[in-house]
Amino acid sequence: MPELPEVETVRRGLQPAMEGSKIVKAEARRKDLRFPFQKDFIARLEGQTVTGLGRRAKYLMADLTSGDVLLMHLGMSGSFRVLENGANSTSKNTPGQNTPGQFHLPRSEDRAHDHVVFHMSSGASVVFNDPRRFGYMKIIARNALEEEPLLKGLGPEPLGNEFDARMLAQSCHNKKTSLKAALLDQRVVAGLGNIYVCEALYRAHLSPRRLAATLATKKAEPTDHAKRLVGSIHDVLNQAIKAGGSSISDHRQTSGELGYFQHSFQVYDREGEKCQTARCGGVVRRFVQNGRSTFWCPKCQK
DNA sequence: CATGCCCCCTGCACGC
């Protein structure tokens, strides 16, 4: 599921359930996700109030009253869902349904691959589900965030103020890789993934095979290509966020609703289809680049 | 240092 627009959609969905609420109980239902949970993972969560839920690149970051930050990554298949007034609710318990002090999900809501559950004082339960377990959670002291290896090398936010054509040209002018590989590199710009890189390159009419360095002049000044590309990245991300992200396979918003930006893909997963660019007449092709599928129109992306 | 490849894991679509 999760590139920047999907993670941002998740953040907005979790905010009402988590911000300002206390984590009354936390459950880790296995010993690891991609990495083992820290030994004190549960202890550092229970009793803490979430004061804010932010996002950096594809990471969610929950600020806790203790001064810790809960870092969460969705990997390839991670998703959250919010169960309002779940069986953990202390104020709205149906008599006989729950033993006081116990925290259970309604039977019908307990699914395979539910690995982490936060029972919030609001009565909501926040459930992390991740079949492939490429996702992970890690608690970091806020004053140690700057040294955190997982975050350290991240480049600028693509929708942030520092990311512009000048900066993109600057970070690409010495690169020997393709434009596709450069945009997937989270140190160049943080938050794009395979779908949105394909879409942005298509919309900018730039070939994924083009050398990244061609975004800059010899003096590392941005070319028109760089300016066009930054515009396309902004456009595609903003449109996707507005659409609640993309639901390919089973990505859901936290409410369970589907995102719908997948219907707006112009090249991704459209191999063999006619190019949508006016008067192009090309056909969308697929090839493997750095081990990942690239979709593009060889006729109008140069 | 930069680059590219392998691999972690499960589920699903496809061809036979």
Add this chain to the structure above:
DNA sequence: TGCGTGCAGGGGGCAT
């Protein structure tokens, strides 16, 4: 129906 193969939104770790 069942089985084998390939592929999937990411990115850490390692060889080159």
